[in-house]
Amino acid sequence: MNEPRKTFLHVDMDAFFASVEQRDHPELRGKPVVVGAPPDQRGVVAAASYEARKYGIHSAMPSRTAKQKCPHAIFVSHNMGNYKEASRQIMRIFESYTPIVQPLSIDEAFLDVTGARRLFGDGPTIAEKIRRDIREQTQLTASVGVAPNMFLAKIASDMDKPDGLTVVPFEQEAIEAFLAPLPIARMWGVGKVTQKKLLSLGLNTIGKLQQCDPKQLESAIGSRAANGFIRLAHGIDERGIVGEVDEKSISNEITFKEDIADRPTIEATYKRLMDKVGTRLRKAGFFATTVHLKIRWSDFSTITRQTRFPVPCSDDTSLREAGMQLLEEHLRHRPVRLIGFGVSGLTETEEPQTRQLNLFETPDTALQKKRSRLSQTTDSVREKYGKNSLKRASDLP
Numbered sequence: 001m002n003e004p005r006k007t008f009l010h011v012d013m014d015a016f017f018a019s020v021e022q023r024d025h026p027e028l029r030g031k032p033v034v035v036g037a038p039p040d041q042r043g044v045v046a047a048a049s050y051e052a053r054k055y056g057i058h059s060a061m062p063s064r065t066a067k068q069k070c071p072h073a074i075f076v077s078h079n080m081g082n083y084k085e086a087s088r089q090i091m092r093i094f095e096s097y098t099p100i101v102q103p104l105s106i107d108e109a110f111l112d113v114t115g116a117r118r119l120f121g122d123g124p125t126i127a128e129k130i131r132r133d134i135r136e137q138t139q140l141t142a143s144v145g146v147a148p149n150m151f152l153a154k155i156a157s158d159m160d161k162p163d164g165l166t167v168v169p170f171e172q173e174a175i176e177a178f179l180a181p182l183p184i185a186r187m188w189g190v191g192k193v194t195q196k197k198l199l200s201l202g203l204n205t206i207g208k209l210q211q212c213d214p215k216q217l218e219s220a221i222g223s224r225a226a227n228g229f230i231r232l233a234h235g236i237d238e239r240g241i242v243g244e245v246d247e248k249s250i251s252n253e254i255t256f257k258e259d260i261a262d263r264p265t266i267e268a269t270y271k272r273l274m275d276k277v278g279t280r281l282r283k284a285g286f287f288a289t290t291v292h293l294k295i296r297w298s299d300f301s302t303i304t305r306q307t308r309f310p311v312p313c314s315d316d317t318s319l320r321e322a323g324m325q326l327l328e329e330h331l332r333h334r335p336v337r338l339i340g341f342g343v344s345g346l347t348e349t350e351e352p353q354t355r356q357l358n359l360f361e362t363p364d365t366a367l368q369k370k371r372s373r374l375s376q377t378t379d380s381v382r383e384k385y386g387k388n389s390l391k392r393a394s395d396l397p
């Protein structure tokens with residue numbers, strides 16, 4: 001749990017399209033399956049099952065070539081709707097662990113699980129939970145890489161395919177040893193031309209690149225590229241997932257079946273939304289600096305109002321206090337069509353940004369910590385015994 005730095009996962013489905021076909025058509029299981037154009041037409045392979053890959057078939061290969069390599073391969077045309085549905089399921093699983101997800105394609109994504117470790121366990125534990133959820137919910141397998149950065153996670157997910165989990169060490173020396181034996185083609189961003197140049201310098205593994213003379217490399221491929229590749233060869237990659245934490249928000253809203261003017265009904269619904277958002281926020285391991293209220297009136301006019309916390313919070317009590325205050329200020333005696341609650345300005349710590357200036361804990365942050373612990377207990381009870389197992393005394397009729 002006390003891993004230093006960040007933890008990223010790269011999750012990649014195994015032979016995705018072909019696996020979906022084998023799942024949906026049991027007669028295809030264990031057989032060399034090629035998804036793509038039929039071999040008598042011009043067109044290429046979109047995906048090949050592992051049984052087909054043994055014959056040297058891979059995606060983007062002309063279907064005719066694939067047929068030559070494996071005459072008994074079974075060609076099926078793609079069913080994009082099924083793949084998209086499986087993809088949606090997988091992405092939803094990712095989002096149940098962290099809001100910071102960067103899909104790379106229909107069947108792979110980067111996940112920043114740094115904040116999620118507090119609630120779900122360390123990186124490898126989260127990876128196993130995600131692999132289990134995918135298996136149970138889609139009957140498909142995924143391979144996952146766990147690493148301190150995206151470059152390493154992407155390399156790792158490919159190391160033990162299919163159905164594999166590879167954890168990259170977190171210590172610098174071990175990272176370099178992990179990368180050293182890999183062929184240069186595994187480096188991200190090394191195209192055919194660059195690869196040729198590197199090979200001509202005798203740099204055929206990442207390890208050779210780690211030890212190369214930077215000057216020599218610079219003169220071959222330019223200083224910018226040389227610098228970048230040398231850093232990656234040492235496992236250094238400081239990119240984060242685009243649109244990270246501060247642009248993220250978590251919200252829930254409900255449209256009533258018919259417009260509601262009854263205040264207790266509106267309040268009860270709103271309280272449930274606040275608790276839902278609070279649980280999601282804590283699951284993601286974040287603290288919020290701002291809370292939002294959204295009301296759509298029966299005439300479709302809509303207001304959104306927000307308020308900021310003095311220090312980032314994630315506990316139910318603080319969220320409710322701020323949320324109820326907003327509602328009291330802005331709810332009118334008119335029928336409501338939709339009500340929503342959200343949080344934004346998410347941070348990974350509950351320390352205010354100016355925290356390093358505060359030598360002593362203020363009473364406010366002490367109270368905050370107590371409330372945080374209470375909410376975490378509430379969440380684990382709800383998870384175990386169901387959403388409605390715990391009610392606040394103030395909610396009871």
Ligand SMILES: [Mg+2]
Nearest residue numbers: 012013014107
């Ligand atoms: Mg894949």
